[in-house]
Amino acid sequence: MRSIHRARAMCEWGDFAGAAPKMRAMMTAPGDGLVPPFLLLSEPGVTAREQRACSERWTAERRVAAALERGRLGLRFDLRRREKITVGYLSSDFHDHATAHLLIETLEAHDRARFDIRGYSYGRADDGNMRRRLTAAFDGFCDISSASDTEAAMRIHADGVDMLVDLKGFTSGARTGVTMLRPAPLQVNYLGYPGTMGAGVCDYIITDHFVTPRGAAPDYAEAFAYMPQCYQPRGRAPLGLAPTRAAAGLPEQGFVFCCFNQAYKLTPFIFDLWARLLDDAPGSVLWLLQTEAAKGNLRNEMRGRGIDAARLIFAAHLGQSDHLARLQLADLVLDTSPFGAHTTASDALWSGAPIVTCPGETFAARVAGSILSAVGLPELIASDFDDYVAIARTLASDPPLLARLKSKLAENRLTTALFDVGAYTRGIEALYSEMWRRKLSGMAPGMIDFA
Template sequence: MNKPLRTKHLPKSARRRLETPAPSPALALKAEAGRAFIEADYPRARDFATRALAFEPDNATLHAEIASSFMQEKKYELALKHLMGALKLEPTNPKWLSAIGTILFLMDKLTDAVGFFEAVYQIEPENAMNVSRLVQSQMNLCDWTVYKDQKNKLRILDNDPANGDPFTTLLYVDDAALQKKRVVSKTKNKVTISERKVARKFNRTPVAGRKIRIGYFSCDFFNHATMFLMARHFELHDRDNYEIYIYDYSREPSDVMRQRVLDAADCYRPIHNLKDEDVAELARGDSLDIAIDLKGYTKDARPTIFGFRAAPVQISYLGYPGTTGMPAMDYFVADAVTVPKEGRRHFSEKILYMPNCYQVNDNSRPHPETGPTRADMGLPEDAVVFCSFNNHNKVSPAEFDIWMDLLKEVDGSVLWFLAVPGVIRDNIRKEAEARGVPGGSDRLCRALSYSPSHCASAAGGYLS
């Protein structure tokens, strides 16, 4: 029989080492997983977290970290599986509930997402990030029950302006002052960190006697609404005086629209695998004079690139209709309608006013020889047709009330509304019937088809 080890005769330091329990193997594995995640090596992070989970199978956070690594790679089904594992261990944890809602949102399963966001709203009502996602999901569904407690939701968002997606409040309320407050708070920390690292001097030759280099940054250089407007814009640049650089972080396959942009550019930079700071450094190495951000805070935007200063002059244009709130963004292109004189105070950028209209368009697009008939579109032959081809999530009850009053006043008129079949169209029809329009939902005609994912906004870091 072995006798117990006696340590009284040993020095105190030796006794302390012998009596201190050995660290859990999971601790080292979790530390390695964290380092790998920071380095954006998601498979490696996942491997370490999975190995740690073998030692701590009841650790909900490890399940969530594995889910987060899958989410970074847009493997949403696998992310959802592991988050459900976390939720099984901690059924009322609002962090897991909100994270599941976010993944469902990104998968366009909006009705299911709303259920999870609503659950968090009951458990943790002051969670501004969750409120932002709940609002956007319901707006994307034309579920206007979201307006019943709008005052309280806006209070929550106003109390925590740094959290939530800036695009959400653009949809939900017409309040430019609130919008500026939110984006300034949201970008403050990131911008401060990035601007500390910025090289304030640019190695550029004087512009006199050389071409000015303009860089455009976006992930929409493909068959996308932005390029329907802008493709001709790139082709019409004065090539004797300007060099055009394209910085593209899309993962979409190449198509005809992208090829038009490539043919019109002097230099094409695929940057989807580069970090924001490295993109800015690349642009500075290209000696850009002007950097133009076409995304703002729309889906998959990367505003931090401009916090690192890609060029001496940086401009926000077209993709996002509000201020970025970034000190590093120098100008915003607008016209007197989109940003009237009294609205300038709600922009941190200086406004570059175009003389007529800020929005470019492609005048070279071919026109079909024959257009669709009313019958083709499901429209009555002899009625007045009111049209709304905005994305449906931009429509609020205020506008809809006006439109329904018009239908009441103009006998037999119809509204041609943009909404995909299913829950969204059903919700809009119910809203028409609730307003007592004679003929009810029959006065809302068949909608055009489109993909809501093209205009949905990124939901941000889902565990924040």
């Protein structure tokens, strides 16, 4: 599995088609061969049902060990009614990270009369602005990076956390061992991992009707807790002045297609579509996030499709404010599949750059569609990949149409649900309150939908 992950990160696609059969074989074979669930999210053709099976197998032995340890610890919970619900957020990303940028304004907007908000960090501890802002946003903040899973779980339990919100799932650096010890009476899968964590880990997953329609419920171990609009939080970070195209490494003329998704989300099929768009739009360029290990391979892939590799422009990693400023130079953002844009989609829209997407079946493939729905731009959600190409081609060839679309986005981003932090926070607090009410009433976790 390590070789597949490495190949994806480097965009080495020689055996791309052979990866999924290998992983499916491992998922069903006897023995201890395991497929990391996160790796499966970016594999074309894999269903949400298969993703659940992968998560169940990935955690099976650890759940048994966690249950034994939990029994040894003898954890008990106070389920009496109280004035405030204590919500603990568990993550390694409480620093200058995409998750922190998405969530910070919601944390700051929580109603302190009804909720006590605590952060449990096992990631990098720096003294940056975001770390200081996060620390101030919580009513209590605890660095558990040096604690064992058991010690971390005991600290969470001792703090009286009613609801533990896991912000990492199976993403890089996650410590699901803490969550599997179940140190809180309720546990929630939220934001960081776009899929199920399997049985016995979290009770609910915070979602929306676009990313997980009701019919998808059997593919998730967690009960759906539906936000009224997009499940993803997003604030209104200040937008600085856009740099010049020259300063951003872009040519002075020509249409700028853009995708700042991580390299492992790129696929040969998506690259085929992008090559068609570049071929149809003379003078256009494709602006990608720079990954040193993948640059050479991507240039070779584009040459192999008959496109001058010089039309690939690579953008350096920048801090959030500079990144948002330069995004204003993009004419159109192109989504990937089956693991699409998440934070990068809402970043683009906040910066005024429209994004075209083609939703798939899984959570990871549907996020950009949810975001576009919440900002009032459903016309950018393609029905299939031919439609995806047609939408992008039309916008690249019709400047007045693109200008009208950008004008609509500029208005909608200030008036629609996507960037309304107050409404979003009230929505998630309503879900937390209902989860807690059900728990106190002795009810099993079940779908929560206020629509």
